[in-house]
Amino acid sequence: MASLSGKVALVTGAASGIGTATADLLEATGAEVWRADVVPSVDLRLDVTEAAHWSAAVDRIMEASGRLDILVNAAGIAAGGGPASVEAVSIDHWRRVFAVNVEGTLLGCQQALRVMGRPAPGSIVNIASTAATAPSQALGAYGASKAAVVQLTRSVAAAAALAGLPIRCNCVQPGMADTPMTADMDPFYRQAWIAQIPAGRFAEPVEIARAILFLASEESAYVNGVSLPVDGGLLHRPVIAASRSDS
Numbered sequence: 001m002a003s004l005s006g007k008v009a010l011v012t013g014a015a016s017g018i019g020t021a022t023a024d025l026l027e028a029t030g031a032e033v034w035r036a037d038v039v040p041s042v043d044l045r046l047d048v049t050e051a052a053h054w055s056a057a058v059d060r061i062m063e064a065s066g067r068l069d070i071l072v073n074a075a076g077i078a079a080g081g082g083p084a085s086v087e088a089v090s091i092d093h094w095r096r097v098f099a100v101n102v103e104g105t106l107l108g109c110q111q112a113l114r115v116m117g118r119p120a121p122g123s124i125v126n127i128a129s130t131a132a133t134a135p136s137q138a139l140g141a142y143g144a145s146k147a148a149v150v151q152l153t154r155s156v157a158a159a160a161a162l163a164g165l166p167i168r169c170n171c172v173q174p175g176m177a178d179t180p181m182t183a184d185m186d187p188f189y190r191q192a193w194i195a196q197i198p199a200g201r202f203a204e205p206v207e208i209a210r211a212i213l214f215l216a217s218e219e220s221a222y223v224n225g226v227s228l229p230v231d232g233g234l235l236h237r238p239v240i241a242a243s244r245s246d247s
């Protein structure tokens with residue numbers, strides 16, 4: 001993997017899980033990393049749903065570091081309070097999940113389009129989910145919000161290209177990863193998930209971060225507008241999980 005030396009990166013949701021693993025990996029690869037989150041234990045206090053927070057954070061980075069080359073929109077929530085099923089989800093829950101996962105990602109992409117691409121090409125990496133593709137009756141708002149992130153990613157890539165900006169925008173679709181987001185999962189459902197995953201386990205956060213690093217770096221210079229599953233084969237598992245011994 002090429003060095004990210006001289007690059008400046010902003011990672012949201014950096015206080016936990018995939019965001020922390022990504023910030024650590026980008027830093028280990030040579031980037032100067034700004035860690036942002038809604039909790040205080042980071043470089044930048046940034047609620048991704050607040051447009052004013054975004055412009056203040058990006059202005060601060062531009063003043064201090066003079067450039068922004070990489071944005072990883074890793075902040076996200078799965079639960080918005082109360083029941084999450086399609087039948088019972090409240091409109092408040094739905095709006096909260098969309099506010100963080102979709103509007104938060106949109107606001108970040110808008111800021112990236114404002115400042116990125118000079119003096120070097122920029123790269124935005126959004127975090128969708130396999131839930132964007134595979135339906136889940138238990139996570140109606142979450143799945144719909146992540147499908148919106150996939151399409152927003154394509155739109156941002158297209159907008160940058162039409163504006164002649166050297167900014168790529170891609171997303172990853174993690175499957176199940178061992179982070180605080182999944183830590184409280186009922187063991188029954190955890191086992192049910194594992195039974196569906198060809199890799200036979202949940203991902204370590206760094207395994208998602210490695211794919212994000214690829215999309216963030218110039219190693220993926222010819223990759224734009226895609227959504228990359230990082231899911232242990234979950235989305236492409238065999239439909240029939242059995243084979244005859246004589247075939």
Ligand SMILES: NC(=O)c1ccc[n+]([C@@H]2O[C@H](COP(=O)([O-])OP(=O)(O)OC[C@H]3O[C@@H](n4cnc5c(N)ncnc54)[C@H](O)[C@@H]3O)[C@@H](O)[C@H]2O)c1
Nearest residue numbers: 013016017018038047048075076129174176177179180181
């Ligand atoms: N863990 C999984 O299995 C999994 C699977 C697919 C996708 N994802 C996605 O990966 C991303 C990271 O998830 P994770 O598993 O590391 O979760 P996590 O809960 O460990 O971390 C999420 C981080 O986002 C921050 N955050 C929440 N709301 C915010 C806001 N309004 N502004 C700024 N920061 C905010 C939280 O404080 C937390 O630090 C999310 O977008 C999630 O939807 C996770």
